[in-house]
Amino acid sequence: MxxxxxxxxxxxxxxxxxxxxxxxxxxxxxxxxxxxxxxxxxxxxxxxxxxxxxxxxxxxxxxxxxxxxxxxxxxxxxxxxxxxxxxxxxxxxxxxxxxxxxxxxxxxxxxSNFGIVVPEDSPVQTPADLAGMVVGTGTADGAEVGFARNVMSGSGMTEGTDYTFLTVGDGGPAVAAFQQNAISAYSASTADAAILNQRGQAVRDITPSEYARFFxxxxxxxxxxxxxxxxxxxxxxxxxxxxxxxxxxxxxxxxxxxxxxxxxxxxxxxxxxxxxxxxxxxxxxxxxxxxxxxxxxxxxxxxxxxxxxxxxxxxxxxxxxxxxxxxxxxxxxxxxxxx
Structure with a gap:
């Protein structure tokens, strides 16, 4: 891929x-x-x-x-x-x-073709559970960043105070970031999530359902x-x-x-x-x-x-x-x- x-x-x-x-x-x-x-x-x-x-x-x-x-x-x-x-x-x-x-x-x-995903065995169940953690993104200024910021702010979370973003890339680099514990979650497109699962990093989406309207x-x-x-x-x-x-x-x-x-x-x-x-x-x-x-x-x-x-x-x-x-x-x- x-x-x-x-x-x-x-x-x-x-x-x-x-x-x-x-x-x-x-x-x-x-x-x-x-x-x-x-x-x-x-x-x-x-x-x-x-x-x-x-x-x-x-x-x-x-x-x-x-x-x-x-x-x-x-x-x-x-x-x-x-x-x-x-x-x-x-x-x-x-x-x-x-x-x-x-x-x-x-x-x-x-x-919405984005979602915040976490490892399948992660204790994180909601965006609010990501307090103090790092959320990975594919790019520094792509659409996935704005979407994730929206979801996190909707849960009362402020970037730089309650969580941080880290640009890690997609595909293999994203898998490596999870495996190295550099990130606890990832703002993924539909394709990104499928690739992660294909490459052995099983993930699940914790995005609240109301964000589906955000095209x-x-x-x-x-x-x-x-x-x-x-x-x-x-x-x-x-x-x-x-x-x-x-x-x-x-x-x-x-x-x-x-x-x-x-x-x-x-x-x-x-x-x-x-x-x-x-x-x-x-x-x-x-x-x-x-x-x-x-x-x-x-x-x-x-x-x-x-x-x-x-x-x-x-x-x-x-x-x-x-x-x-x-x-x-x-x-x-x-x-x-x-x-």
Missing amino acids: LNRRGFTTLIAGAMALGMTAPALAQDMTRVTVVQPSPSAINSFNVFVAIGEGYFADEGLDVTVEAINGSGAVLQALSAGQAQFGRPGPGPVLAARGRGVDAVFIYNFSAR GNGYITTGALIRDNPELVEKFVRAIYRGHAFALDDANRDAVLAHLAAGNPQESEDKEFAASLFEAVRSKTIPVDMANGLGYQPPEVWEEWQAVQIAGGDLAEPLPDLTEAYTNEFTLKVNGSAN
Whole structure:
């Protein structure tokens, strides 16, 4: 299984799979998507959209790059190195507080894909039991940090006083951190928890159930691109929506797993594990309320995310206009829910 630290992968010429899309033409628009880890499974709708030719249908030639965490994703967009990315909502709000014009355009992980996990035999049963202990994270400024801070503050815990974070990485380094007693808990994504269990570090989730409403990583672009080229944004959202819908149909499971293996062969070497991980990740992308279709962002949860960022010190004060941090315009248009 791949580790995201220091890893960068480029997926180019995706249509070489011989799927239904036509050959790339000279007038295709080249776009780059950055994701916070090398996992194809965590971004499955993008890789399905590549493999099924949905991007090509929109005239888009897509390159996917994996970098280290949501913070790096936002930096890449801010520097003009990519047009789209998949960070978490907490880092997006923090970035907007620093003047970065990032805008959430598609809610992919509609249910929280993070949880605080502890070793299976740990006496810890609730976040409050972690008083005086160290909570590990994969990155220093990724979405998992904001989520864990939210959970801990909800239990009356203050970072630096009642507990501390320690950046340990994911995969093997996280297993080693547990084995060396460097951490007592870990803020894990669905994929992280599955990898820990696969590598012999059995863990269980102690996150209170009410935090499931805090959606996780989704797709963003810049406000400038929305203003200057809304047609491009709509094309991108339509393709990832089609990839998302295709992957949720059980009849397409084998095709989806093939696309994911093409996107990251090493991740799918253990086919049974890859299939199990895909099912776990996929389940987190189905909205609790489907009234507004796939990709919709509940405004009330954005309000809660902002409150969390303020309480944790990532935002000094409320944003001047929180609604500028996200838009449902493109999602509602492509998923047929727009009035």
